[in-house]
Amino acid sequence: TIHIVLLVADSQNPRKSGISVCDRVETLLKSILVFYSGNLHVHILTNTGSGKVLTTLFRTWQLTRVRTSFYNVEDDQKSLDWVKSTHKVSGYGQLKYIIPEILPHYVEQAIFIDTDMLVLEDLSILHSYFAEMDERGIMFATTGDLYPRKDLEKSFGKGASRRSVNSGMVLYNMKAMRAGNWSRIWRETGVMIMNKLDILKCPQDLLAAVAILRPDIYLRLPCTYNFQIGEYALPWECIKNKSHLWKAKIPHWTGKRKYYDTAGYASSLSRVYRCFQMMDGYEFE
Secondary structure (H helix, E strand, O other): EEEEEEOOOOOOOOOOOOOEEEHHHHHHHHHHHHOOOOOOEEEEEEEEHHHHHHHHHHOOOOOEEEEEEEEHHHHHHHOOOOOOOOOOOOOOHHHHHHHHHOOOOOEEEEEEOOEEEEEOHHHHHOOOHHHHHHHOOOEEEEEOOOOOOOHHHHHHHOOOHHHOOOEEEEEEEEEHHHHOOOOHHHHHHHHHHHHHHOOOOOHHHHHHHHHHHHHHEEEEEHHHHEEOOOOOOHHHOOOOOOOHHHHOOEEEEOOOOHHHHHOOHHHHHHHHHHHHHHHOOHHHO
16 A cells, blocks of 8 residues: 545635645545556545545545545644745645644554646555665655756855755655654754745755755656646756656646646646546545
8 A cells, every 4th residue: 555645625615726624635646646556545635625626526436446545634734834934825835844743653654745747646655665665764755946056055055056856756654754853854954044044935845955955865766757838947957858758757836827728848747637637536435
């Protein structure tokens, strides 16, 4: 069984960019189940509103290979108010720091996936990176950010812009995180950054700071596992030629228009998204 974590508590309104919470989660799961033949345990972090919507979805969409667990994280979110950010998901994006504290201890490895992504490869291939992480004592793994981040140079020193992270997809080696006192590591880093900057541009910058300060507990994954497409993104830094878009294992719609984006690299991948969206969900039961 592979454990994945979804965060769908980022809005009191269960609609986001014209795509409902149910639709985003359903489409993501369909893409996973097409390529992955094993069992899946989906841990869903919600607020009250999105929780009601999603419990109804899974009560009526009974997937034989999928188990679900729900966690209301409204109180957890309030406890993270001290980590300030100007990003639109500020408040709930910070929950990514404490996923090892939210999930039960029997979950030792989990893959966090944003709901504006598709998985176009057997998920067990990505999951196999945990073997290397275990061997090296690595706590978490992400890809880099495909956005220009010169602002990080001022915050974290020369070369930091090339070491930014995108937390749309994160591998959590929670057994190592709990044993290595991850809770203390991220909080001490957060206090240091807040004292220095007062506010973050986006919550993932705290994870970038940990990766820069503690490279011994961080693994950088291939960029194709979080292929970011949207306004101002630089996807050609990952896949140079549009004819090679088949290499994108996990496309990530980071722009405002999401799956309706028809510009550049997004045009082809948005058509792929709509193909999964239109699949009959009951065929997966």
